[in-house]
Amino acid sequence: MFETLLIANRGEIARRVMRTAKRMGIRTVAVYSEADAEAPHVKEADAAVLLGPAPSSESYLRADKILEAARQIGADAIHPGYGFLSENAEFAQACTDAGIKFVGPSPDSIRAMGLKDRAKKLMEDAGVPVTPGYHGDNQDPEHLKNAADAIGYPVLIKAVAGGGGKGMRKVEASTDFLDLLDSCKREAKSSFGNDEVLIEKFIENPRHIEVQVFGDSRGRVIHLFERDCSLQRRHQKVIEEAPAPGMTPNVRAAMCSAAVQAAKAVNYEGAGTVEFIVDGSGALREDGFFFMEMNTRLQVEHPVTELVTGLDLVELQLRVAAGGSVPEQDEIRLKGHAIEARLYAEDPSNGFLPSIGRLDILDLPRGIDGVRVDSGVEQGGEVSMHYDPMIAKIIAFGANRDAAIERSLAALAATRVYPVKTNGGFLGNCLRDDDFQAARLSTGLIAEKAETLIPAGAPKRDAALAARAFLERDQVANSNDPWALKDGFRANADTKIRIRLEYEGDTLDVALSAAPVKGRTLSARLGEDTFILDGMATSGRIVTEAESVIVFSDGRASRFSLPRPDAAADGADAGGLVKAPMPGKVLSLNVAEGDTVTKGQKLLVLEAMKMEHALAAPRDGVIASVSIAAGDQVGEGDALVTMAEEDEAAA
Template sequence: MGNAGVERLLVANRGEIARRIFRTARRLGIECVAVYSDADDRAAHVSEADYAVRIGPARALDSYLNIDAILKAAKASGADAVHPGYGFLSENSSFARACATSKLNFIGPPVEAIEKMGSKAAARQLMSDGGVPVIPGYHGEDQTDERLFAEAKSIGFPVLIKPVMGGGGKGMYIVYDENDLGEALKASRGVASSAFGDSRVLLEKYIAQSRHVEVQIFGDKHGNHVHLWERDCSVQRRHQKIIEEAPAPDLGDSLRSKFGRAAVAAAKQVKYENAGTVEFILDVSDGKRDFYFLEMNTRLQVEHPVTEEITGQDLVEWQLRVARGERLPITEQSQIPCRGHAIEARIYAESPEEGFLPQAGTVNRFRFPGDPAHVRVDSGIREGDSVGVFYDPMVAKVIATGDSRAEAMTRLRNALRGSQVLGIKTNCSFVSKILSEDEFVAGTHDTSILEKNMEKLLKSSDQESKPPGALLAAALTRRLVLLEHYKQINGHNAAFKSNPGFALFDAPRTLVRIDGKEVVVEETSEQVFDVREGDDVIGSVVLHSCRSVGSDEFELDVSVKGVRLKWHTVQAGSEIGVYSFEKAGQVFTGDPEEEEEQEHDHEDGTESSIKAPLPGLIKAVMVQVGDLVQKDDVLVNLEAMKMAHSLKSPHAGVVKHLHTAEGEIVTFGKALVSVQK
């Protein structure tokens, strides 16, 4: 590609990373081209680009993973360069080669580097040859059971089985005993064959107590290689990172230097160009501090913002300059700064309390508090956008910085606790609890932190009751919204005064529904309101002042049980958010609310409907009307947000009705199959 220019850049990706790349490209005077599927025709990255080209239907395989469609989009838009972002085609050597063939400047490493690092076995051998420490294991071509059993015994249990061409934790199995090795090999090979088209596996010594430390590297076409310090990504669920930070805590200068030197050695070994990440496993069992090469990611990482924050460098700008044939902006390792601390939380549309079930819906509210100088939010969505079912459920990255780790941690925790998100559930509260775990606060945690604390984290999240004050705020807010609408209908346009006389609007009592309960908000005396459920008074509120600050949004100054409180409340759709110093933000379901259809599971022959737990695509219907089924038989396979969900029968019985068919896109709560006892 030589010194090819980058004048019009197509980003072969979507959402947050596309918007992130556009920001830098636009600052450098580069025109931006977006690509989009049918599911993304109204997405933020599409509206922010200079040009946008449709590349296919919603399914990623037919759009964002369609190399031919993306190349045609580049030609149609006149793009001269392609940035793959992360995920999708970012580490696909065939895509990089196709871009080169089409005379498009691929913003990434050479094809050869992608291919070498794409095979875990080849990467291990290459790193070992270059003097980079590699974890004990076997990555040979002899894939017979006899050889693998012998190698596992030689390594010593427990061992970790990995697909040679794998990624994202797919097909990985930990084997603690020789008797379980055969079944685990069979399972890993099956996943490897179906997911990666290659059934080969490798074996590694499993390090039970470890940390995940990775180093950001960069290389240019002139032979310069540097690292931009390291990141700790040890907080993971099912091998997916949740919290990342830079620099890594509790390393010390000596070990930090060793990590950096090993990463640069790895980059030089493959003659690396552009941005990459060398991932290591740090063995911390029994006081050890040994580290080993894990893999090299030949792309920009999701967590690159924490590196940008501590170095003051724009990594996308570095990528674009290297792709133009320029030298690295900083070629001397000693000149690369490392100031303060940065921590990033990945925010997912999911419900931790419901088994981390992905969520979908319209985002009516999406705000995170904090000084923009210290709290950065990278997101692919805006208020009013929809979160669909076809792609990864990550909706934002919240990055907090500080002069110290403690300062950054406090800012991130406050941003998550004060997050205002309505329309979808997120993991904000769950992640904020991780940030308060003693191990994490001390910086001594390892990759087992969630496994060890999951029950406690979910229990505290699930059993955390909404405080009475917040319930009062939700009920009062619903009343205020109704009165505001009443005024508008009757031609009253005056804003609420500091001492609103609600009696003027002839609504001393207001019946509302909050979290499925009918409650009455009643003005018992001037500016004093009781909230009743039946004959019981849930609580009383003295309203000192009320200020309307937006559509169905209020700032309230109240007293509850003699304590003066400030409430910021908002109603969006059927949800009411209450934000105050009393506790982290609380979300209530309010009017309008439909009664949930009651399902009966009795011995009286009534039907039970199996409903969609989230919007998604029906991949398969496993039964027909009249079939006899047993309890826990799979009835329907639903695909949503890159995850498969098997929906099972709640009891034995007969299939009476089918309400869906293969290929249908269903909404949340839709009845799919009815089973009669």
């Protein structure tokens, strides 16, 4: 076994690999950027080496610096985690050339599966079913458009070197193809350094089911059953589970056999995932799945497989890399059900824009029976603009799917994050959704039900709890006038909530947005966790600040403050000013001073946290001024585009 293992990654996966390595008695070495100097993965390692400045291109993507760190520290193996250099054949080869074991497949296997177009051809030759499409070398836009026209819409444009939901665009009509192709190629070039794409027929009502495979140096390949990753937003996985709902023994045998066949076709060694697009229009069928791609690394969602098989996949990776064998296939047993929810620093009510900053409150659901939390940050740390916005993976295990869902919801309810915004409330809505609970799954479920799944703002009950907290607090300060201000709340700095309160004993009557909410608050003392409203119990936590109350409930954090007399003019010019919602780089600018635009028209594209974000016109009007140019770096809140006042535009 290895003596010293360098983990060429950061955050949650670096800590995950270290946990197993330490248990196995292996010395661990972290690498880090200047932005991560105080990160948990650095503190927990036995040794740590600085790579360079915060941008990943100057630190975590610098293979030369990582190899030099490994030489200096005396590492005999490198674990790449996922992302960054984990699927980089040149890095794997450089490790081999340096006499350092790369914990993963061979460079040849990575190359074979690294480009989706070549992988499709390889799978066709190996007899693995593939999705109809164009996988050729001709990248001329008109040629690609003609290929898409011939395949028939809708189609999916995919970067051949892509992954993680990036470099993908669904095209509904021929007239949209070239614009979406341009956007897809630009994102692919930025993310992977390769803007080549392939075209696939988009399968209606698709499900995404993948099979975990493992190979060893003796040529043996086994599978560890399947995972369902159908719940996605913009091709980014949101909730994953194992086993796949509705899976039958015959379909499982066919799909897992195809996955093993795919891995053997490239002499695969180590952990890998073979992903299939599945026809979800009815019951799963043996002829209803198609090879999509193979990820030649450990997956983000690997914990659900660990929970249903009882195996430590990182330990198995290390043992195989050290020359060991995979278990016998008939030794692998499937037990129970596991669900993973990805908690991201993003704001669902604002187009899922990333949220960055200091984590003043970070209370993750550790210590709950059947719940596992993998996280790369701690309270007091920061979510950086430079890296992936994941805060934690919340994984729940139960005897069956219903039990796993129930535990997932309990874990989210116990999750508290502030002031960074998260998708916690959105995840809870997904888990409670009728279609999800009934296992009527598809990759389009979230998009189809966005209005009900994506929170529009703070729920009424959170406002009621905040009101109760204000009353309780003000009673102490002014027993003669517990509620002097009666003209409403201001929530999340943008949304104004008009509220009427009547307080007597333990009864709270609230009129909120003309909809009455009446309930008896039996336990609403500050800091307690259980409240009764409308006769129903809800869990939550109230934290008071100088002029506001924060209500944590079901994974949400809603901030309420009393109106300020001097705040009447707040937001008066908001309709004509487009500001940067986060720090980032201006990728493209689509308008100039004097242009006439319509509401919703794309003004510019901002790149932040590895994703593109299009900013649109807030209303019809004329562009009065443009404060930035393509290529500029901007800070959160910077003025980017100003629209003329409506009377000026009319003149």
